[in-house]
Each structure stands twice: as structure tokens, then as C-alpha cells.
Amino acid sequence: METLVYIALFAPFASSLFAALFGMSPKQTFVGIVASLLLFASFCASAMLAFHVWTTGAGIHVTMMDWISAGDLHIPFGFVVDQVSVTMMTVVTLVSTVVHVYSIGYMDHDKSFNRFFSYLSAFVFSMMILVMSDNFAGLFIGWEGVGVCSWLLIGFWYHKEDVSREENPSISPSWAANEAFIMNRIADLGMLIGLFILYWNVGSLQYDVVFAALPDLSGSVLNAAAIALFIGAMGKSAQFPLHTWLTDAMEGPTPVSALIHAATMVTAGVFLVIRANPLFSMTPEVSYFIAALGTFVAFFAASMALVNRDLKRIIAFSTLSQLGYMFAAAGLGAYWIALFHLAAHAFFKALLFLGAGNVMHAMHDELDIFKMGGLKKAMKWTYIYMGVASLALAGIPPFAGFFSKDAIIETAFNEGTLFLWVILVVTAGMTAFYSFRQVFLTFEGDERYKAFGIHPHEMYKYVLIAMSPLAILAVIAGFAQGTFEHFVTKLLPDYHMSEHTHHLSMMLGLIVLAFAVGGIVLAYRKYYKGLKRDKKLENSFTYKLLANQYYIPNLYEAIITKPYAMLSEMMWKDVDMKIVDATVDGIAKFLYKSGDASRKMQTGNLSNYLNWMAVGSVFLLVIAVISAMFV
Amino acid sequence: MIGLTHYLVISALIFSIGLMGVLRRRNLLMLFFATEVMLNAVNIAFAAISHYYNDLTGQMFAFFIIAIAASEVAVGLGILIVLYKKHGSLDLDDLANMKG
């Protein structure tokens, strides 16, 4: 079994190195193929491990070698394959494999084809470390690793120029990449602090040791650790207020968005909360905060998606919103439901992004849905895929999203947090609306693209085939809910609805469904026939507020970026040069000047010299007299 | 009666006069004279103290001072002569080639 663990882990690494070998040479299709095969191998290994864990019910724990040991700190490279990590592994490798294959087609014309695969596989490797590690430090390796890969991939088209925020809200790929990296770093600091808290109170960073020692720790320590770790999670999962990077990250190639910024990396934060559930379940206040924040983000992101015109950004907002759902679940203690939604979401959201990628490919990288419409003729399969994914996202039975999201909303009700429940329900309606607004504007109605001289065409066959597993899973995954619960609750705390909720579950489901259907209907009525622009609405304050993401990016620029640059400039020019350095030079200058001043006594005139001698003797006499008086 | 104190006061006065001469005079020759005056003031003191203690050492010292003063004048005048040849002046204020 250890071999399988290592295969699952290192096959992506091998793939990355292999692609890197050709990183600077022109496109070589076999690089993509080899990479995909290696990823598939990793997926197979993960699946077999999953089966193993499923059958035996026991995890596998391997320790490869020591990493850091200093003082009393010992961090090994250790990996654990248990119910939670194996779920993540399977999801990650599955989506990755699909995305790899997809990329062979999508990146067809890109001159940096090989480099792309190198980065992409490196990302998968980092993600595998993240989910498989048996300690917090190892998790942090993966955590930072995915951050870097995300930086590389968002900035993949680094040669693009910076433009104004009005022209492109993300300014440029390289700008977006840096923003993502730096914002994540802010959260990583929190995560590091969390690690430190745990280490100094427990003496280890191994999960099992830490979790076993938690009951002995004081409440304040637990709270501090939980808050710090959650700050880390907020960065990676783009929770408010560290959310702006996620939409800007859409500057990366679409497969990247599908893999990293929808299915896997952004869910790392949720994974962390699930992983550290013993800690979070002992800190109810923090958990409640997580749930509240998640709920808020779910609503907040959905509201911005309502009016956005950018195909990928809409999906990005929906990702954000769904992450909020997951946090809500995790915060309310329904860890397995969060994990379930995570997996289901990975499938349909990746599918949605890949579909969007097809559209982009067809539309020559045009992303404005107002410029599309009626694409269903040219792109039947893509329409189907995206439709399925959107239905899943909107939570229409029997698609996957229905089961997972419904469970979350039900949890909110079950916990008695009715306020959260209401918001989540409303958000579900909004989700359905913007999903279908996007689908209808893209595929139905008048063919607005013609005005721009674009001739769309369907994606390559093999790409469409490669996408099919996701589509299938998006449809059927929901039915595995029971099995899944049974599987993961061997490790995670089980969560059951109370009797009361159970009774009401049908009705609650219906309410949610009503909102979802309502959303779809609304979207149908407004957009199915084509785009009818409402100037009055578009000029209203609310619309502008939403379209500009509540002006948060502008706010950040005004209160953080610009002042920081100004302050830095001031520190350099005014403080460092004019105070610190000037003081040093001032001392030197003072000495030099006093040299100039005192050399004046050296007049060259003998008479003055003799006078100096006399002055000197008088000076000595004066000292003599003074000290004689005191003696 | 003239005692030791009187001699010492005279000696101190002459020493001060010599010192003032050294400080105020602008001609090198006068400067040399002033230093001689100072040395002679010391001689007075030595002679007087020597007499007071009835000890010959002081007078010995005085003789040595006289001898040294003489050789000082010899060397000093020699230097002054070459200086005068070169500069054509013995004024102190002309003698400030090197400064700073």
C-alpha cells in the first residue's frame, strides 16, 4: 500500500519534472499526454487507496524521512491516507486528470504549452502534499506550494501589459498573480501563528499528537489557535475580506481556473477546518463565527454575481459563494456535509469552468456574456455540459448540488440559526438566477457575437469526452450521499438532524427548491429570449455597487496599496536618507568641519603660536588653582 | 634687609617681563633677547635660593644656564642670519609660509 501512496503523491511530481525538461522548447503534444497519463496513474492509485480504506476502514500512515528537527521540534515528511484525505486525493486527482486532458486541447495553440503542464502538475503535487500530510507543517508546505503554483499559473500569460482597472478589473495577469500571492501570504501568517501556538502548547505539530492533547489545553489557547488557523483558511479560500484575489485570478488560463480556483486549491481552507475538526468543535464561538462568515460570503458573492458580465468572473463569484456554504456547514459542525459539498462542488464547478473554457475557445477569448448568445447551435455538447453543471449548482434535484447544498441549508435550520438559514435559502435562489442568467445569455437568444465577426466552433471531440466523467458525476454524485456519510464519519464526527428537523426536512427542501426554481424562472423570463438592457437599472446605485464589487478593490487600493507605496517612499527618502543616513554623515561632517575650524589656530604666525603656549600655561594654572581650592 | 623673597619677586617680575616680551615682540631678534631675559631671571632665582640654602647646586645650575643661553644665542643667530639672507626680514608676521 505504501507504494500506492508514493505513486499517488509522486506521479504528479514526475509529470511536472518531465514537462519542465521541455519547459523552454516549443509545443510538444506528447508532453501533455505523458503528463495526463501520470496524473491518471495518480488517480488510479488514489482510487485504489480509497477502496482500501473503504474496505478495511483503517488509514495508512507512512513516514518518508525527517524534514526539520531543531530543539524539541521534529517535523517528518509523513503522509496519512484516511477517509478525509483519500476523499480529497480522489477528487483532486480525478479533476486534475480531466483538466490535464482538457488542457491538451485548450492550450493547443499556446507556445508555452510544455511549461503549462509543468506548472499544472506541480500544482497537483503540492495539493497532494497538502491533503496527505500527517502534520501541520507538511500541510503548510502544500499550502504554500499551491500558492506558488497558483501564482505561476495566474500569471501564466505574464507578457500581457498592465491596463487600467476600468478596462480590466484585474489589471493584468501578473498583477493578479501577485495580488493572489500576497493576499494569501497575509493569511499564511495567521496560519503560521496557529502552528506556533499549537507547537508551544503541545510540543508537536503531528495531527494525532495535537488532537490528542487538545482536551488539556485552556480555552483561550484553543480559541487563539482556531482563530489563527482559520485566518489561514480565509486566505486560501478567499473569504471576506481576503476575497478579491479570487475573481482577479480568472486572468489565468481557464483550465487553471477550473482546477485551482474552483475545484481544489480554494477548498483547502475548508479542508483545513475539516481536518482540524477536533479543534474547531472545541471552540464553538469560533465555529459560529466561521459559519456566520461563510453565510455572509455566500450571500455577498452571489450578489456580485447577479450583475457581472464576465463569464469566468460569474463562475468565480459562484465559487466564492459555494465556499461560503461549505464554511457554513463546517462552522456548524457538519463536517462531513461540508466535505460532501466540497467534492460535489469540485465536479460540477470544474465542469462549469471547462465549459466556459470551451466557450472562450470558440469566442476567441471573449468573455463578455453580453456579446454572446445563441451559441447552442454551434456548441451543443458544451451547452449540455454547462446546463447540467448549472442545474447542479442551482440545486435542482437529482443533480449533485441539490443533495449537498440542501443538507447544508438544513443544517443551518437544525442548528437553530434561523437567520443564517434564511440567508442561505435566499442565496440559493440568487445562485439559480445568476447561473441561468449566464447560461441563457451565452447559449440562447440572439446571436450577438456575429456583430464582432466571430465564428464559434465546438471543442475537440476528445476534450468533450474527457469532460464527460465530470458531467456524469455532477449528475449522480448526489446519490452517493449516504454511502459517503457512512465512509467519512468513521473519521469525522457524524452529524444528524434532530427529530424536529427530520420531520420538516421535506418541507425545508421544498422551500429551497422553490427559491431555486424561482431563480431559474426569473432568469428564463428575462434572458431566454435574448438580451434586453435596462438602462435605468444599470445606472442605479445598487447595480453599480454590485458591478464594482462594492468598490472593495478600489477601497483596498486607496487605503492599503497607495498609502503603503507612499509610506515606503517616505520611509526611504525622508526617514532613511534624510534622518538615519544624514545623522551618520552629519557626524562625519561635523568632525570634518571641526577640523576646518580648528586648523585656523594654526595660523603659521609664530607670535600666535607663542601666545597659544601662554594661553596653555594659563589654562593649566587655572586648572591648578581650581583643583587647589578643592583639595 | 633684602631677603630671599625680594629676590624671588624680582626674579618672577623679570621672568614675566621676558614672557611678555616673547608674546608681544614682532622682531625675532627682540624675541631672542626676551628669552635671554627669562633665563636670566631664573639665574637670579637660582643664585638667591642657593645662597639661602647655602648650597652650591643652585649656582651650578645658574652657570649651566648661562652656558646654554650662550650656545642658544649662537645657534639662534646662525639660523637668523640664513633666514635673513633668504627672506630679507626678521619680522615675525612675514614668517607664515606654513600654516593650516
Add this chain to the structure above:
Amino acid sequence: MENILSILVFFPAIAGLLGFVVDKESARAYGITVAAIEFLLSVWLWFSFDTANAGMQFVELIPIIPDFGISYYLGVDGISLFIILMATLMTLIGMMSMSITENIKNMIITLLFLEMTMVGVFVSLDAIIFYLFWELSLVPMLYIIGAWGGPLRVYAAVKFFLYTFTGSLIMLVGMLFVAYVYHNLTGVWSFAITDWYALVLPVNYQLWLFAAFFVGFAIKVPMFPFHTWLPYAHGQAPTIGSVILAAVLLKMGTYGFVRFSLPMFPDASVMAIMPIAALSIVMIIYTAMVAYAQKDMKQVIAYSSVSHMGIIMLGIFAMNAEGISGSVFQMLSHGIVSGALFMLVGVIYDRRHTKLMSEFGGLASVMPKYAVIFGIMLMASVGLPLTIGFVGEFLVLLGFYHVSPVLTALAGTSIIIGAIYMLTLFKKSFFGPVTNEANKTLKDLSSKETWSLVPLVLIVVWLGVYPKPVLAPIDNSVKAMLAFMDAKAITQEAKDMIKVSKTTLNRGEVK
């Protein structure tokens, strides 16, 4: 070979003397050969080093001025061993990558003498011999900056020399005072550090002496607000000068704190934790901001050096094995990474004769290999896990958390603001379209440059993934030192603050 340390110290110097005879055309090859032999010797030192022994090894002790108590006293322990290795390595690599052709012979000879002084500082166990090499190292550096530097080179060189010289003279007075106290207590003159360790000084003495040593070391580190010589020195120095300066010379200061201040004045060190932490944090944040404001690539890296040295300082004063071992490791990591970054800036400077970021843009398309190596070093610099930069920084912050969580959080901002200036640098120079005509025809790394940089990349990755061979000996010596400090400390606060690890090896032969 019991006298390997002497060989290590004097081999480059003798080679430097003989170098006067070598023909100008062959000087470079000669220098590289000598540096390579020296490096191999230091590797041999490592292999013959007994990692289980936390004490001084390969000790050589020859009294030279017994009346002063000065002796030729050398030895290495885990703390100094790897700094020596890094010094010889960086000299070799720096020489390999050197692009200077003018007066190359003088440069080679100067570098070899510099190498002697660098190795000398780290192997000396006698304070005066330490001081001797310490001061002597200024001279070749002065020449390197002054003769091959930029337009302001003389100002920069003299500032560097005088600033450090002033500080170290104060330190010298401190050393003389310790010797005096030692003489008073034992009746024997001695400048041997190991003898001094045995001194238990009253707290007020410790404080004054700590201050005296602090001035010397802090200027060298350089700690805020004594850092302003550094940007000038780096800005004006030729690439090789910056590489050596950043990689090795700055480490002398932090090494001094570990070697002298902590074990000799444990109580004063504990009392100094907060002031030094405050300075370090100012240094970390402030210089990182200043770095962000720079227009010149080299200045960014120069200021980033100061910022990283702040992390090292913080770790030293964590008073636990995690922090101090992390600091020592971070010294190595900073040496290699900043050395490499300076070499990389040198690469582009050789091609364009400018280091202004505004002159560049889009270099990644023109010089992909260069961009990759730069990117790796950048990531190491911002402390990405599995690169050498993470291990030290992580341990330092972890260690210091034990002292003060709040200050650690402040210091931890270095991972954010470090990323800010580094990524901005990278974006401005490497990303975006190639706008400047002159950049369109730039050649990628030559094989000479590649072969000098690739070893550093390998080390960065190797020690990031598997730091144990290096970290374990360091850790042993650090733990032994901490146990020793704890036993020696007078005040209860110091005893409370100094954290002795549970797994401490015996310190070897300590007099």
C-alpha cells in the same frame, strides 16, 4: 590532519601571495582553482567533523603572546562549520561567475586574502585573533568596492570601512575589559573565548560589555539604525563584492552575537531581548518598506538583506534551540540566496549596464532560463517551504513565538512585505511586454553563468527538502550552548527565559 583549520585559513593567503607571480591571463583560472581546493578542503573538514560532538573540534592552540594572554587558538563547532563552508563556496562561485576583466589579477589576489580573513573570523577562538581577522576583512572589501565599484564607489567604500571600524573599536574595548576581569579573577591573562565562557560576570558588567560588543556586531549585521552603509556598499560594489558582502561579511555580526554575546553575557542577553527584538522588528518592517520604494534592483536586494538579517537577529534572541538553530541556518540560507540574487542582478547589469527596474520588463520572454533561476531564488528569499529560505525563517519565528507572540506576529509580516517587494521587483523586470528595444536582443544565461548558478539552485532545493545534515550539527551545538548559558545565568529571569531542550547532547571538551 589535525591542523586542517590552519590550512584552511592560510592556504588562500599563501596562494594569494604566490598569485602575484601568476600571469595576468591565467589569474582567473588560478583563482578558481585555489578557491576550489579551498572549498574541497572545507568539505573535507565537514566529513571529518564529528557530528555527535557538540563541542569545539580540530582545536589548535599555540600561545603567541603569553604576556597578553593571546594565543593562536582555532576550532570549529556545528555553528561555525557551515558558515565556513558557505564562505568558501560563495567565494568559489563568485569567482566562477565573475565578469570583471579589468585588473583581474588584483581582484583575484584580493579575493583570496578576503577568503583568508573570512575563514579566519569563523574559526578563531581567541578574541584578539578573531578581532584581527575581523578588521582585516575590511581591507580587501574596501579595495573591491572602491576599485571596481560604481560612480560613488569611494564614498561607499570609505563609509563601509569607517562605520564598521568604529563599531569594532568599541567592541575591542569590551574585549580588553573582559580580559581584565578575567585577569582579576584568575590572575591569568587570557583572550581565549572558551576561557571567557567560564567567567560569571555581575549583571551590570554584563550589560556594559554586552553594549560594547553590541555596537561592534550591530553595525556589521547591520541592525537598524546602523544600516545605512549597506545600501551604499551594495549599490556601488561590483557583483562579486556584493555577493561576498551579503553572503559572508554580514554573517560575521550575527555569528559574533552567537559566539560572544549569548554565552558570555546570558543575563544581559536576556535583558536585551526586548530592545533587540524591537530594533529587529523595525529593521524587518522598515527596511522591507524601503526596499519596496527602490528603483534599482540591486538596492531592493540590498535592503531585503537588512530585512532578513532582522529575522536572524530575532532568532538569536529567542533563547531557545529552535530560534537559534533557525538563525544559524538562516545565516546560511540568506548567504546563499542573497548571494545568488546579487549574482543574478550582476548578470543583467553585465548586459545592460543598468540596474533600474524601469529599464526592464518582459525579461521572462527574452531570458527564460534567467527568469527561472531568478524565480527560484526569489521564492527562496520569500521563504517558500521546501526551499532553503523557509527552514530558517520558520524556525526563527517559531522560536521567537515563545518569547513574545505579539512581536512574532509583527515580525511575521516579513513574509508578507517580503513577498510584496520581491514580487514587485519580479513583475517590473520580468513580466509584461518587452517595451525597451535594447532588451529584445538580450542573450540568456551563458554557460559560465549557468554553471555558477545551478549549484546554488541545487543547494537551495536540497537544504530546503533535507536540511538535516546541516541542521543537526548546528542544533547540537546550539543546545549545548543553551544548556551552558542556563547553568551560567545568575538571574532568575534569565534562567526562566533560556529554554534548554530536553534532548541536549553533552558539550564536548570545553575548558
Add this chain to the structure above:
Amino acid sequence: MLQPINVSLESLNLITLAPMLIAVAGGLIILILDLINGKLHKSLYVMLTILVLVVDFGATLGLNVNERGFFDVMLIDGVSIVSQLLIIVASIIFTPLALTSKRFHEYSYPEFFALFLFMVAGFQFMVASDNLILIFVGLETASLALYTLIALHNRSNSYEAAVKYFTMGALAAGFFAMGSAVIYGLTGSIELYRVADVLAARMNETGLMIAVFGSAVLLLVAFAFKLSLFPFHTWAPDVYEGASAPLAGYMSVVPKVAAFVVSIRIFGMYIDLGVEWVRIVIIVLAVLTMTLANVMALVQEDVKRMLAYSSISHAGFIIAALALDTTEGTTAIFFYYALFMFTNLGAFTMLWISRHKVRRFDARYDHPYEKFAGMISIRPVGAVIMAIFMLSLAGVPPFSVFWGKIYVMQAAVNSGYVWLAVVMGLNSAIAAYYYLKLVVYMFLKEPVKDVDTVQYNSSKPLMAVVGFATLATVAAIFYVQPLVSYIYYMISASGY
């Protein structure tokens, strides 16, 4: 009843006079040789002088410690032996500098060498006695010879220098004489050991203090002048500038060593008597001297003048050791000068080597900094050697002056004057600037055109001297131990 005079030759202990007599005899021999044949080459005189000095050295080395002779006016203690040895060694190094490749006026006179030997004898007398008369005679003999030697350089500046030195020296002589008179008046004696006894007995008398202070002030002025302490140093830069480079180098060592010995005897006595004021004044003067001389040296344009100020600063550094009045402090004085001697004479010799007959670079200066610009590319070895001297003077280890410096600072620390050691350290840092300035000119600047003649005046003997000085500077670490233990032994044997 008159007693017949009866002096036994043994009680005279004439051997104590032997060193000085040898030097005087040597001087006379040179004069006689010149009378017999006036056309002898200077190299003969140089070699003769060296021979005489070597014999002198041997004679001094052969003296027993703590003996008195010649009616007890000669005092051969450790201090006098060590200082005589220093004086002779410095003189031996100085002499070959006459053998330049270019002809210089003074060396064509055999009288130069005779005067030189008389001067050495004068200094030897000065240090080998505690009788104020003999000290005065020695001082004046040496000074008068020195004035003449300076003037012999035969330049307008040399005359000016000689006159300045002479006039101020005469004034100082007056102060010395007056001071002696006061001491004589106080104690009825002019032999310091008796003076000390009498004063010790009378210390408690009221009103005496003023007289004691008076004598101390007068003597202090006289020796502060000799030691060029602020504000009595004003002659020094001008005289160094006017004198030839070797003589300037010589003046920065030998007269000062002699003056230090007398100062140790006189002021050490005062401090031992408990006149704490003398110590305070000396320390104040020391701090003022080293600091002000340093800052003035910063702004000089001429290397020789800079070295003049640097010598003043070094003197200030050492006088502080005197104030400590400990065995270590006194040892430090000689130890420092022994190490300083080589470096400083070496540096001045380098200037001498670069000396032109006419001033090529500056209207006033012979050795402006510009002259040395880019020397590394013209004369690399010369530049390296000069740089070593400069670094040594700046106190960079392991060169000779560094060891002296730490010994002085250690002595200060040991006596509880840590602040003084810190001041010394800071002053060394300031001083480093101007030494570095020359290094910067030599190594980091482009050569000014037409300077192919940086070593214009070079010759084998000069190179030998420089080579020896370099060796002594660089290899100091190997002879520091025997040197310091010898000096320490000698000093402690003579009870200081």
C-alpha cells in the same frame, strides 16, 4: 680643616657614561676626518655613523640595571636603558636615509653627521639622569643640534621651521629652568629622588600646594611643548613640513621618547606624591591632543603634514598611558613607541623616496595626496607597502601599531579608565579616515598624468630601510612577546 679631594675612579662608575661618550667621540672623529680630507663621500660618514651607533647600542645593552655613576648624577635604570636602545635603533634606521639617489644639501656636510651624533648623545644624557641640570643640558644639546639639522635642509621652509622650533624651544627652556628653580626653592635639591623625599615630608604644609602646582605647571608646559601636546603643539606641523621627511619621521619618535622618559620621572613623581591634579591635567591634555590633532589631520592636503598631525595624535594617545602611572602604563609608552617607530619611519621614508627636488604637484607641498593617486598601477609594491604603513598607523591588526594600541588601551582599562579606552577607540576611528584617504588615493583613484617618478628618490639603502620597516610592521605579532616582556621586565626592575 680641608679634606683633600679624593675621588676613586670606581665610584665614578664611568661605564655609565660610555654610551654617550661613544656617540660624542664618533661625532668628533667625523669632524677630524673632515679636517684631514674634506672630499670624502657621504657614504663613508653614513657608515661611520652607523658603526658608532652600533657600538653605542652594544654599550647600552651592556649596562647593568639600576646603577648610578659619575657623582650619582647618572641614573642607569631600566627606563633609561630601554629608551636609549629605542633612540639608538631609531637613529640607526634614520642614518641610511642620507643615501638617496638624488643629492640633497644637508648630507654633503660631514657636520650633519657629527651634529646628529651629538644630538643622540644629548638625548641619551637626557634619559640617563634624574638630575635636573643634566636633563637640561642633555635637552638643550639635543635640541640645538636638532634645530641646526632642520635648518640644514636649506629651503626657505626649513629656516622658517627651524626658527619656529627654536623660538618656542627657547621659551620652553625658560619654563623648564623656572620650574627647576621652583623645585629647587621648595626642596633645596635638584635630584629628583631627593626632591621626592623632601616633598613627601612636606606635603602636609599649608600653602605648599601652590608652589608644587606652580612647579608642575612650568615643567608641564616645557614638556608638553616637547611632546607636542595641545595647545603647545603648534610648532609640530610646521616643523615637520619644513624639515626633510626622514628628519620629520625621526622627530616624531626620538625626541618624544626622550621627553617621555623625563616626563615619567618628573610627573610620575608628582602623581606618586598624590598630586592628583597632575594626572587629571595630563589626561585632559591627552584627550584634547588626540582629538583635536585628529580632526585637524582630517582636513590636510599634504601627506607629510597629515602625518605630522597624526604623530601629535599618537603622542596624545601615549601621554594618557603616562597619566595612569602604572607599570603597564609605563611599559605601554615604550612598547608603543618601539612599534610605532618602525611604521612611522617607514612611512616617512616612503615620502622621502617620492620626494622631488622641485615641487611638481603643488606650489606649497612636497607630498600632496594627488601625488600618490593611482600608485597601485604605477608602483604596486610601493603602494601596498605604503598602504600597510597607513593601516598599521590606523591600528588595523595584525600590523605593529595595533599591538601597541591594545596594550595602551588594556593598560587604561586595567587602571579603571574604561572611558579613556573608549575615547582612544573612537579617536582611532576618526584617525582611520585620513590614513584611509591616502590608501584611497593610491588604490582607488586614477593616476594624475606625468607621475612616472613616484619613486624618484629611490635607492637601495632606502629600499632596504623600507623593507626592514615593512617586515617589522607586518611581522610584529612574532616579536611582540619578547619585546613586551623585555620592556616590562626593565620597567618593573626600575620600580615604575
